[in-house]
Amino acid sequence: MQAKVPQSELKERLRRFYARMDETHPAWELAIISSKVNLYYFTGTIQDAILVIPRNGEAVLWVRRSHSRAVDDSHFPQIRPMQSYRNAAEALASIPKTVHIEKEQITLAMCQRLRRHFPFDQVVGIDDVVAYIRSIKSLYERELMERAGTIHRRVLEDLAPDILREGMSEADFSSELYSVMMREGHHGIVRFGMSEAEFIHGLTNFGESSIYPTFLDSPGGNAGMSPAVPLLGSRERKLKKGDLVFCDIGCGYHGYHTDKTMTYVFCGSLPDEAVAVHEQCVDILDAIVPLLRPGAVPSEIYRTITDSLEPAFLENFMGYGKRKVQFLGHGIGLEIAENPVIAKGFDEPVKEGMVFALEPKKGIKGIGMVGTENTFLVTPNGGRSITGSHPGLMPVG
Known part of the structure; x- marks a missing residue:
C-alpha cells in the first residue's frame, strides 16, 4: 500500500x-x-x-x-x-x-x-x-503527477500503437488499453470534477465516433457501449484501414491524474486538409505553453488565442456542431477538470504549482476529432509538459 x-x-x-x-x-x-x-x-x-x-x-x-x-x-x-x-x-x-x-x-x-x-x-x-x-500543488503532489505523466506518455506513445489491429472493436481497444495501463502503474480509475464521474480511462474512438455527442464537458465525443453505458466504446464499430484513432484518456498514480490525447492513423493517411487542421491545433497548444507563467490570467490567455483564429477555423473548434466547449484547457490534480480553466471568467492570476491540461481540438466531418493534449506544470519559464510531446497523428501499421 x-x-x-x-x-x-x-x-x-x-x-x-x-x-x-x-x-x-x-x-x-x-x-x-x-x-x-x-x-x-x-x-x-x-x-x-x-x-x-x-x-x-x-x-x-x-x-x-x-x-x-x-x-x-x-x-x-x-x-x-x-x-x-x-x-x-x-x-x-x-x-x-x-x-x-x-x-x-x-x-x-x-x-x-x-x-x-x-x-x-x-x-x-x-x-x-x-x-x-487544491489548484496549487505542493512538491509532493507534483511528484505524484509526474509519475502519472511518465506512465501516461509510455502507454500512449510507446505501447498503445501495438494494440491496434484491423477488425478490433472500440470496446476491444478500450479493454486492452486498460490492461496495459494497469500493468504500467495506473491506479485503476479516472475521477472527473463532476457528480457521479469515475471512469476507467476516458474516450477511445475510431473515426467519426470521436465527434458523437457525449455528456462529458469535453471536445471529443463517444458513442459508447449503449444508451445505458455511454462509455468505453462500441462493440460494433471495428477498426479499418485509413481510420483516425482518437484516444483522450486520463491516467492516475496514487490519486493524482494527468490528461493526454493521442491520435493515430491506422494503415493509411488522412486528407491533407485534415492534417492541416490538426497541425494548426498543435500550433495553438505551442502558443499557449509559453504563456503558462505565474501571473498570467487564464481569461486573457483564452481571449488572446481565440481572437487570433479565423472565423472559419472556429467552426467546429473545441467540439463539433452545436456541442462545443468554451475552454482551451483546465486544471487537473485529484480530479480531471479542476480549476482554474483557460476560459472566460477565470480572472485570478496563475500561480506557480498549478497544473493545466491544454487540449486544442477540432471536429471534422467524415474524419473525427483531430488535435492534441498534454499536461503542463506552470513554471517561471512557461508550461513544462509531464506527459510527453508527440504531436499526434502517429502512423500505425
Missing part, C-alpha cells in the same frame, strides 16, 4: 484552508466537508465521514465507517468514530446559525440530515475556497 500522505502535507493544507476562509469569508465560524475527494485531500483517507472544522478549535474527522481503516490510512491528528452526526454536533461548544459546506457536492437529503443535529439557519458554499487551495 502507498505510504500515507505526510502529516506535514495535511497540516499545510488545513492551514491554507483557514487562511483562505479568513480572506474570503471573514465572518465564518464552522465548515463541514463531506465529499470523498476533498476528504482525501484534507485527511488522507476516503471513508464515510465528515470533517468538522471550527474556526476556533481543532478540526476533527468523524468517521461512521470505517474508523479503523481511517486510522490505518491517515496521519490526520484527530480521527474519531461516530454513530450519527449527533456525535459530531455534541462535541462542539456551540453551533453557529450559518455553516459553510460544499454546496456543489452535498445532496439536499444529506444537508437535511446534518441540520437535524447541527441546527443552522443557512448554508454558504465553500467550493470555490477548496478548489483554489
Whole structure:
C-alpha cells in the first residue's frame, strides 16, 4: 500500500484552508466537508465521514465507517468514530446559525440530515475556497503527477500503437488499453470534477465516433457501449484501414491524474486538409505553453488565442456542431477538470504549482476529432509538459 500522505502535507493544507476562509469569508465560524475527494485531500483517507472544522478549535474527522481503516490510512491528528452526526454536533461548544459546506457536492437529503443535529439557519458554499487551495500543488503532489505523466506518455506513445489491429472493436481497444495501463502503474480509475464521474480511462474512438455527442464537458465525443453505458466504446464499430484513432484518456498514480490525447492513423493517411487542421491545433497548444507563467490570467490567455483564429477555423473548434466547449484547457490534480480553466471568467492570476491540461481540438466531418493534449506544470519559464510531446497523428501499421 502507498505510504500515507505526510502529516506535514495535511497540516499545510488545513492551514491554507483557514487562511483562505479568513480572506474570503471573514465572518465564518464552522465548515463541514463531506465529499470523498476533498476528504482525501484534507485527511488522507476516503471513508464515510465528515470533517468538522471550527474556526476556533481543532478540526476533527468523524468517521461512521470505517474508523479503523481511517486510522490505518491517515496521519490526520484527530480521527474519531461516530454513530450519527449527533456525535459530531455534541462535541462542539456551540453551533453557529450559518455553516459553510460544499454546496456543489452535498445532496439536499444529506444537508437535511446534518441540520437535524447541527441546527443552522443557512448554508454558504465553500467550493470555490477548496478548489483554489487544491489548484496549487505542493512538491509532493507534483511528484505524484509526474509519475502519472511518465506512465501516461509510455502507454500512449510507446505501447498503445501495438494494440491496434484491423477488425478490433472500440470496446476491444478500450479493454486492452486498460490492461496495459494497469500493468504500467495506473491506479485503476479516472475521477472527473463532476457528480457521479469515475471512469476507467476516458474516450477511445475510431473515426467519426470521436465527434458523437457525449455528456462529458469535453471536445471529443463517444458513442459508447449503449444508451445505458455511454462509455468505453462500441462493440460494433471495428477498426479499418485509413481510420483516425482518437484516444483522450486520463491516467492516475496514487490519486493524482494527468490528461493526454493521442491520435493515430491506422494503415493509411488522412486528407491533407485534415492534417492541416490538426497541425494548426498543435500550433495553438505551442502558443499557449509559453504563456503558462505565474501571473498570467487564464481569461486573457483564452481571449488572446481565440481572437487570433479565423472565423472559419472556429467552426467546429473545441467540439463539433452545436456541442462545443468554451475552454482551451483546465486544471487537473485529484480530479480531471479542476480549476482554474483557460476560459472566460477565470480572472485570478496563475500561480506557480498549478497544473493545466491544454487540449486544442477540432471536429471534422467524415474524419473525427483531430488535435492534441498534454499536461503542463506552470513554471517561471512557461508550461513544462509531464506527459510527453508527440504531436499526434502517429502512423500505425
